[in-house]
Amino acid sequence: DVKVTQSSRYLVKRTGEKVFLECVQDMDHENMFWYRQDPGLGLRLIYFSYDVKMKEKGDIPEGYSVSREKKERFSLILESASTNQTSMYLCASSPRGSGTNEKLFFGSGTQLSVL
Amino acid sequence: GEDVEQSLFLSVREGDSSVINCTYTDSSSTYLYWYKQEPGAGLQLLTYIFSNMDMKQDQRLTVLLNKKDKHLSLRIADTQTGDSAIYFCAVPPYNTDKLIFGTGTRLQVFP
Secondary structure: OOOEEEOOOEEEEOOOOOEEEOEEEOOOOOEEEEEEEEOOOEEEEEEEEOOOOOOEEOOOOOOEEEEEEEOOEEEEEEOOOOHHHOEEEEEEEEOOOOOOOOOOEEOOOEEEEEO | OOOEEEOOEEEEEOOOOEEEEEEEOOOOOOEEEEEEEOOOOOEEEEEEEEOOOOEEEEOOEEEEEEOOOOEEEEEEOOOOHHHOEEEEEEEOOOOOOOOEEOOOEEEEEEO
C-alpha cells in the first residue's frame, strides 16, 4: 500500500516564524500536492508538483512556497507564519499516466496552530 | 474554474440509508471521486465512477451520476456508526492531474 507520511501530527508556532512541513511518499509517484482543510471550506489546493524541481501554484499559494529536491519528498514552507494560516495541512501523492491518475493518496495531516 | 458543492451536514439513524449529494460545474471530467475522512485522519479514496457510467455499486455503496444535471450522489445502505465521517466528492478539471474537492458532508449516525 502507498504510504504518505507527514512529519508532524501537531505543530504550534508563533507569528513570524518560518515553518517547514515535510511530506514523504514511498510509491515513486510523480505528482505531489499540498492542501489546506478548513471547516466549511473543504480542501483547497496550495501548491503541487508533477516532477522533481517542478512546482505549480494552486488556488491559494499566497504566503506559501514549496520545495521538491527529491521525487519522494515535497516540503511546504510558510516564510513568515500568520494566524490566518492556522489550519489542517494535508499532503497527497498520485501516479501520473493512466486514466485514474487523479486518484490521490493522502497523509494523516498536520494540524498547525499559529499563535 | 471548477466549482464543487455539497451540503455540510447529514444525520441518519443506524440501519437507514444515507444519501450524500454533490454538484459540479465542469462537464468534461473523466472520473469523479468520493473520499472519506474519519476523525483525526487524512482522506481515503472510497470509490469512483467513470463519466460514461450512470451507476456503480460496490457492496453497501452506490454511486449515481447524472451528467446532464452535473449531479453526483453517494448512497450508503444500512448505515452503521462506523460510517460517521466527512465525505468529500472530488472532480478533476479538464486536462489536469489536479482534483477539486467539495466542502465535505459530515455524516452523523445515531443509534
